[in-house]
Amino acid sequence: MSFHFCPKCGTKLQPDFLFCPSCGEKLPAPAAAGPNLSSSKDTDSPERPTCAPVCARPPLGKTRKSFRLDREVDVSATQAASNNPTDNCAVTPGKQQAVTFNLSEALGRPAASPSPSKSPARAKAKALRHAGKQAEEGSKPSDKAAKTEEPPLLRRSAASPPAYASPKGKAKKAKRLFAVEPLEVGEEVTDTIGRKWKLEKLLGHHMTELLYKVDQASSRSRESDHVLKLGAKDGRIFNELNFLQRAAKPAMVHKWKKRKNMSFLGIPSCFGFGLHSDSYRFLIFPDMGRSLQSVIKEEECLSETDVLHLACSILDVLEYLHSNEYVHADIRAENVYIKPQSQVYLTGYCHSFRYRPCGQHVQYHEASRTPHEGAVEFISLDAHKGAAPSRRSDLQTLGYCMLRWHTGPLPWSDLTRPESVAAQKQRYLEDVPALLLHCFGRKKVSTAFEAYLTKAAALQYSEEPDYGALKAGLSAALLQLGGAMEQPLSF
Incomplete structure (x- = not known):
């Protein structure tokens, strides 16, 4: 039985088919398409009939497995026949000649060299995926590339690195400063054990901390002998509190003074601490005199x-x-x-x-x-x-x-x-x-x-x-x- 092939997808067809069962394409009339391709057994004919070159079958959709294959793909032997006009003969599927071409060159882009840290199969798959996307999008630049491109005025010159920059890593960014708004004089704060402290006077104002003279609300004494340090809840005052609780406990200081035979050591003793308005943290110290x-x-x-x-x-x-x-x-x-x-x-x-x-x-x-x-x-x-x-x-x-x-x-x-x-x-x-x-x-x-x-x-x-x-x-x-x-x- 004679067979011929679909010029669109290359599917093997019977002579009486009018449409391709694979792609649905209408088949050309026998006069336009030429005589049927003869099988390999028909060797008695004195001269071979000529036929039109068979179109190459387009590549199927890429699968995860196909990304592991080489970028050089096989193409039907009909392209070789089209490049050689003297060889105008019928080609059977069993005698197709392999012709290779580079996918990156076909798309008009330079082939991307795989990274030495990645396997060759993954690098080739990434190149295929990138080439396919560029073929669909054309010459339109990607949004990601546009966003990551740094303006010329903000680019850092490689010849002038920042002072004291580590060659092995980037310097850390400056930590965020938490500005503190002053509290009203006369306002009361409550420490962790329930003692209330009344703000009597603002002693010092820094961008990240405030210093108040305070008095215990339940005390009848008019003299204020404590100071309150106020900072942001998540600011550096938390680091100070951590140090005071870990390394400046009164018992530890007393033991050190006894060991060194000292009557005084200038480590402040934290009298109390707490939170206020869910945005402030404060520490209470005895009055330490003049700065x-x-x-x-x-x-x-x-x-x-x-x-x-x-x-x-x-x-x-x-x-x-x-x-x-x-x-x-x-x-x-x-x-x-x-x-x-x-x-x-x-x-x-x-x-x-x-x-x-x-x-x-x-x-x-x-x-x-x-x-x-x-x-x-x-x-x-x-x-x-x-x-x-x-x-x-x-x-x-x-x-x-x-x-x-x-x-x-x-x-x-x-x-x-x-x-x-x-x-x-x-x-x-x-x-x-x-x-x-x-x-x-x-x-x-x-x-x-x-x-x-x-x-x-x-x-x-x-x-x-x-x-x-x-x-x-x-x-x-x-x-x-x-x-x-x-x-x-x-x-």
């Missing part, structure tokens, strides 16, 4: 005796913090308070960091935290680079504060860009005598300051400082100037 910042505003520069006295007191606090696996990371005049009895408190633990959890010191990784976090004038070089603060960070920051309190502005105090400040600190960290000459000017350079700053600059990231030697050098200089830790400050 050092208010003193500096009046006197501008402190005497060397007073600065050495303050440094020795703060060193005692830092040794306690570091022994309990924490660093302060925000030493500045706003966080130092002095009572009339010359008791020096170090407050403001919103930036405190646990540098040695479970006894294991954190590793040094630049850009692991937000760069330039804290008071830019006083933070350490590690903080500028986005590394986690360590014990040497606190000691270097204390050295900058000592210079600022005694000599006035630092070499970088007038700079506005944090990157410029970090560059100046890097320069003077490698040349401490030059820093002292710049700060002291024509005055005689303090040998105690020079010795302290040199030791602080030489510390390694995870090295434990010799607190005894540091304090001994400052105390000896204080005695030479006629001062003593038991004597009151001059202000």
Whole structure:
């Protein structure tokens, strides 16, 4: 029996079919389509009848299995016959000649090279899928490409990376600052154990925290001996509360003072805490006196005796913090308070960091935290680079504060860009005598300051400082100037 094939889909047909049973296409008349294709057994005919080239069967719809195949696909031998006009003969399905072509070239697109991390089959399947989409959409650009394209003015040049950016990762974005709206004087807040506190006076207003003088509502005393620190519920005040509950319990502080034979340690004791209006968090502290910042505003520069006295007191606090696996990371005049009895408190633990959890010191990784976090004038070089603060960070920051309190502005105090400040600190960290000459000017350079700053600059990231030697050098200089830790400050 003779057979012929559908010119549309290539399905084998019987001679009496008028329509293709597969695609439904109407078949051409015998005169137009030419004589039927003879089978392979008809070899007696003296001459072969000519026939029109058979159209290639279009590829079927892609399936998940077909994506694993090679991009080079087989095409019917009729294309080879059309390219060779001398071979005008009937072709049977069993004798088709394989012709290959590249799908990417047929679609007018360069072939995509597969990623070395992916298998060849997946890379080829992805290229086929992408080529099919582009063939349907034409030259219309994708919305995703339009959205991800960065404007020329916002593109970052590869030749100018950001200062102190880690080569192994991106620096973290700056954390969100939670602004706090002041509460009305006279409003009452309730702590976690039910005590009510009445706001008497606003003492200080910062963008992220407020300080009030408060009195217990049930107390008949007119004198207010407590202060309330107010911040956003989800702000940094929660970090301070966590530190106070973990490392500054009154029993722990008392045990440390007994061990070190100390009568006073400037760690504030949290008297109470709670939430207010579901958007505020507050801490209650005993009255700690006057802030050092208010003193500096009046006197501008402190005497060397007073600065050495303050440094020795703060060193005692830092040794306690570091022994309990924490660093302060925000030493500045706003966080130092002095009572009339010359008791020096170090407050403001919103930036405190646990540098040695479970006894294991954190590793040094630049850009692991937000760069330039804290008071830019006083933070350490590690903080500028986005590394986690360590014990040497606190000691270097204390050295900058000592210079600022005694000599006035630092070499970088007038700079506005944090990157410029970090560059100046890097320069003077490698040349401490030059820093002292710049700060002291024509005055005689303090040998105690020079010795302290040199030791602080030489510390390694995870090295434990010799607190005894540091304090001994400052105390000896204080005695030479006629001062003593038991004597009151001059202000």
